[in-house]
Amino acid sequence: MSGPETIFQRDGLGRLATRLAELGTRRVLVLAPRSRRYVDEVTLALEQFRPDVFDGARVHVPAEVVEAATAKLAESGADTIVTIGGGSAVGLGKALRLGHTVRFAAVPATYAGSEMTTMFGITRGRDKQTGRDPRVRPDLVLYDVSLTRDMPITLTVQSLVNALAHVVSVLSTGSLADSSSALAAASTVLRAIEDLLVAPRDLGAREHAMRGASACAAAFDLGKPGAQHAFAHLLGGALGVEHAPLHAILLPQFIAHLRATQPDVVAALERAVDRPDLDAYLHDLLVRAGAPVALDALGGDAAAIDAAVATRPELPAQIVRDARYGLRPPGRGGRIDVGSEPHALLAGPSPAQAKRTILAIHGRGAEPGALVRRMREIVGHDPDTAVVGLRAEDGAARWYAIRYAEAGAGSDPEVLRAIERVEAALRAQPPRTILAGFSQGSSLALEVAARTDIALGGVIAPCGARIGQPGEWPAPARSLAGLHVMLGAAEHDKWIARADIDATHAWFEQAGASVDDVSGPGNQHAITLRQRMRARELVLGPAPRGESGLGNTIESEALPGTIPPLQNSPRVPAHGLYAEQLNGTGFTAPRADNQRSWLYRVRPSSQRRAYVPLHNPLVAASFDGAPEINLCGFAPLPLADGERDFVDGLVTLCGAGSASLRRGYAFHRYAANRSMESRAFYSADGDLLIVPEVGALTLATESGPLSLAPGHIAVIPRGVVFSVLLHGSHARGYVAEAFGRHFKLPERGPIGANGLADPRHFRAPAAWFEDRLAPDFRVVGKLGGHLHEASQDHSPFDVAGWHGNYAPWTYDLDAFSPVGNTRFDHGDPSVYTVLSAPLDEQGTHTLDFVVFPTRWDVSTNTFRPPFFHRNPIAEINGIVREHALPGSPFQPGCVFITPSLTPHGVSGRAVERARNATPEDADRPVALGGASLWFQFESALPPVLTPWARERSLADWAATWGSHRGYFGL
Numbered sequence: 001m002s003g004p005e006t007i008f009q010r011d012g013l014g015r016l017a018t019r020l021a022e023l024g025t026r027r028v029l030v031l032a033p034r035s036r037r038y039v040d041e042v043t044l045a046l047e048q049f050r051p052d053v054f055d056g057a058r059v060h061v062p063a064e065v066v067e068a069a070t071a072k073l074a075e076s077g078a079d080t081i082v083t084i085g086g087g088s089a090v091g092l093g094k095a096l097r098l099g100h101t102v103r104f105a106a107v108p109a110t111y112a113g114s115e116m117t118t119m120f121g122i123t124r125g126r127d128k129q130t131g132r133d134p135r136v137r138p139d140l141v142l143y144d145v146s147l148t149r150d151m152p153i154t155l156t157v158q159s160l161v162n163a164l165a166h167v168v169s170v171l172s173t174g175s176l177a178d179s180s181s182a183l184a185a186a187s188t189v190l191r192a193i194e195d196l197l198v199a200p201r202d203l204g205a206r207e208h209a210m211r212g213a214s215a216c217a218a219a220f221d222l223g224k225p226g227a228q229h230a231f232a233h234l235l236g237g238a239l240g241v242e243h244a245p246l247h248a249i250l251l252p253q254f255i256a257h258l259r260a261t262q263p264d265v266v267a268a269l270e271r272a273v274d275r276p277d278l279d280a281y282l283h284d285l286l287v288r289a290g291a292p293v294a295l296d297a298l299g300g301d302a303a304a305i306d307a308a309v310a311t312r313p314e315l316p317a318q319i320v321r322d323a324r325y326g327l328r329p330p331g332r333g334g335r336i337d338v339g340s341e342p343h344a345l346l347a348g349p350s351p352a353q354a355k356r357t358i359l360a361i362h363g364r365g366a367e368p369g370a371l372v373r374r375m376r377e378i379v380g381h382d383p384d385t386a387v388v389g390l391r392a393e394d395g396a397a398r399w400y401a402i403r404y405a406e407a408g409a410g411s412d413p414e415v416l417r418a419i420e421r422v423e424a425a426l427r428a429q430p431p432r433t434i435l436a437g438f439s440q441g442s443s444l445a446l447e448v449a450a451r452t453d454i455a456l457g458g459v460i461a462p463c464g465a466r467i468g469q470p471g472e473w474p475a476p477a478r479s480l481a482g483l484h485v486m487l488g489a490a491e492h493d494k495w496i497a498r499a500d501i502d503a504t505h506a507w508f509e510q511a512g513a514s515v516d517d518v519s520g521p522g523n524q525h526a527i528t529l530r531q532r533m534r535a536r537e538l539v540l541g542p543a544p545r546g547e548s549g550l551g552n553t554i555e556s557e558a559l560p561g562t563i564p565p566l567q568n569s570p571r572v573p574a575h576g577l578y579a580e581q582l583n584g585t586g587f588t589a590p591r592a593d594n595q596r597s598w599l600y601r602v603r604p605s606s607q608r609r610a611y612v613p614l615h616n617p618l619v620a621a622s623f624d625g626a627p628e629i630n631l632c633g634f635a636p637l638p639l640a641d642g643e644r645d646f647v648d649g650l651v652t653l654c655g656a657g658s659a660s661l662r663r664g665y666a667f668h669r670y671a672a673n674r675s676m677e678s679r680a681f682y683s684a685d686g687d688l689l690i691v692p693e694v695g696a697l698t699l700a701t702e703s704g705p706l707s708l709a710p711g712h713i714a715v716i717p718r719g720v721v722f723s724v725l726l727h728g729s730h731a732r733g734y735v736a737e738a739f740g741r742h743f744k745l746p747e748r749g750p751i752g753a754n755g756l757a758d759p760r761h762f763r764a765p766a767a768w769f770e771d772r773l774a775p776d777f778r779v780v781g782k783l784g785g786h787l788h789e790a791s792q793d794h795s796p797f798d799v800a801g802w803h804g805n806y807a808p809w810t811y812d813l814d815a816f817s818p819v820g821n822t823r824f825d826h827g828d829p830s831v832y833t834v835l836s837a838p839l840d841e842q843g844t845h846t847l848d849f850v851v852f853p854t855r856w857d858v859s860t861n862t863f864r865p866p867f868f869h870r871n872p873i874a875e876i877n878g879i880v881r882e883h884a885l886p887g888s889p890f891q892p893g894c895v896f897i898t899p900s901l902t903p904h905g906v907s908g909r910a911v912e913r914a915r916n917a918t919p920e921d922a923d924r925p926v927a928l929g930g931a932s933l934w935f936q937f938e939s940a941l942p943p944v945l946t947p948w949a950r951e952r953s954l955a956d957w958a959a960t961w962g963s964h965r966g967y968f969g970l
Contacts (some may be wrong), residue, residue, distance in 0.1 A: 002652050004106075016140075027078040032056065054073075057069075065123045095606075119221070145203055148206050160284070164282075168258075239305070252282045339424050348376060348381075359458075363392055363685045380540075393445050405500055458538045466500070483652060487501055530698055547766075597807055613786065616650070618652065629902055633894065633960065636693075636892065659785040665736065669735070694730075715743050736849065744837070756817060763810050824862050881932050
């Protein structure tokens, strides 16, 4: 029997009406689910047929729904049924066709594909009966891609994986005379999934998805379904869950089963779709879409699942057991015998062939595959590191039921069995295996490390602490010297107490271990980026130090062989990476000024969804008002409250010019109390010079991580993506943004070849990368002064190597070598310039960054305080460190501005002290600065205050300097 007549047409409901009229339709009954999505559009298009509506379609076609729809069909007198929606609506239409001679038109709004098959199913109670009958297939199918444009990406991917399951199911039974069409359809569907993850509303990708899903269903109708389909209907009827999510969860496990039992089928499928490790790849696609990967996530009752599976003992129950917990299939890595069932997962080389082995212990409610993948990400997919994912008894999702901190938990029978299981697995591994866990798995790893006599290579234990109460832990019975332990959790993690982490830290230090506590702010229960960085060092050794030399051309590789030795963009880059150029100047800029780097990354940065505006009224887009002419000051920003990361905590104080015209600058301040774990930022407007005042930071950049603390600065060039990770509870500081030319070292002129900031003290990052799926990772871009946000499904920090002269830098301000007058008078502040962003006019600058470091003043017969001054250059001053007296306005974090040619100088009291000093005291060499650290941004462009700043300018700032008595004639 030939398939149904099909129409592919965008906005095609009018074409459907025309065709139904040609076929002789007089009256229509529309079948739809309760959501009634698109029902109004369908009834309007078919109004000539006086449509009636039945909107009770439900998943798995309950018999009582069929009876109600049958009554509605009789009542309406319709000669044609039209279904709108997914598989539930089409399934109901099929059920009606079994007992009624009516015309049947289907308008799919998902990718279920049921409209192309002769298969039907009706559920009575928890028993779903399926069959095949050519009568149930529609006569006419309208594929209108516009009806799927707004389909949520999660449902889109689930529905398309459901379509793919049709092909895999019939391939597994060998029932197709010719599998070429089925394999081609599978390839089309998989490519559509990948495209739609990046551009969910792209109608071209939607059309490919619709055609591919239709072809998959047509292939399915020509063959015999396998165990995948049997389980989907079996569990669907028993649990009453949606068909697409169920198929999507089962398919990766089914392919993993086929890899072990029918490897030729999987090999043919992987060749056709050009994706190795297809089982693991599909699992990851679901994760990228934010779709559940475990039956438990669908609310499946364990007893009901077991009971349903028991009715079909001929089916491979392992598929459902792994699907219940969302086990990530190991692909070609396979599983490994650790002495007892269930077998552990293996990623990377076998432990016998590896240089190092990690035994990964999953957390409560987590599947071991996720932690195995995370550990492979952490070690950068090192080819010499084996990761063995140990599973709890019977494949359970927890190791023990008792809370880790309960009294007596350390002697709980389940805890003791879990310790025995881990120790048995350790004895099956090479010596000095590294124990790694998360959450409950971390607590178990720490407890094993504290008790075992097996020599370990290290312990990675985020979000965990020892089991039981500290008073119950025996004193260390042996030395753990040489053992490295990594602990840490978010400050307000509700699942782990800070006191328990501290007690665990103290116990292991008492035992002689080296302990790192990598904690941070917030309340997330997760392995943070800083923890992942530190864990890689624990496994692979200390991270390489970034190269030094501001403006140098640098090469840095996290994977050996990443950077091409001769060219920049080979046809096939090493390791399957993408080559991507990042330019900081125009292509034809003079060679001395030209800045660019080549990045070799896991995914191109263009794999990002469309940007949408991100409203932040405190970040100024333009500076069109009148420049501020008065001296003005501003108190330190309050420490952040609520949940504010670096981007949330940015506020613009002042600026000049226009970001859109690429001339001028902005001066911001920030106050944050959250790390950017799932968010990154870049400015397309200008270089960012970051001056922290409170709190150490790690800047995760595309080029690699940088450490930054008060007393250091960082320059993030225009366009470089970075995340700000806090070490402590709060961070606060200053950010200057130069819209025009890049920051560079100032000319030394007559100073000569030495002094000021030395290029070798500026350090670029060493390459560091992670191939990590991160659904809904957000990237904020700043362009023309406005913020925009886009989402992507992976970490942007996936650059395995780079070369070039366009990179972020850090600089320790203690490395600055000041120069000054050594006889009389003192130099202008410009002699303390660290970096400069020039303007086009000779001797003028968008921004000069000036620092006032520890230095000696040896001038004689000189008024040593800063002289009274009128300067065409505006000055924006800030303080990083200062032992300020109570009530002094000059506190760390403050800002004060001296506008262009507005008179300024020191306070009246400072003048009196200088004038009244004895000649001996006045001329004595003095060390200036001490523990204080002040800085200044100078600009030839007068600053305009933002409305936010005008409201917060300190009153009577001019009075801060006091009055100056007259000395003339006295």
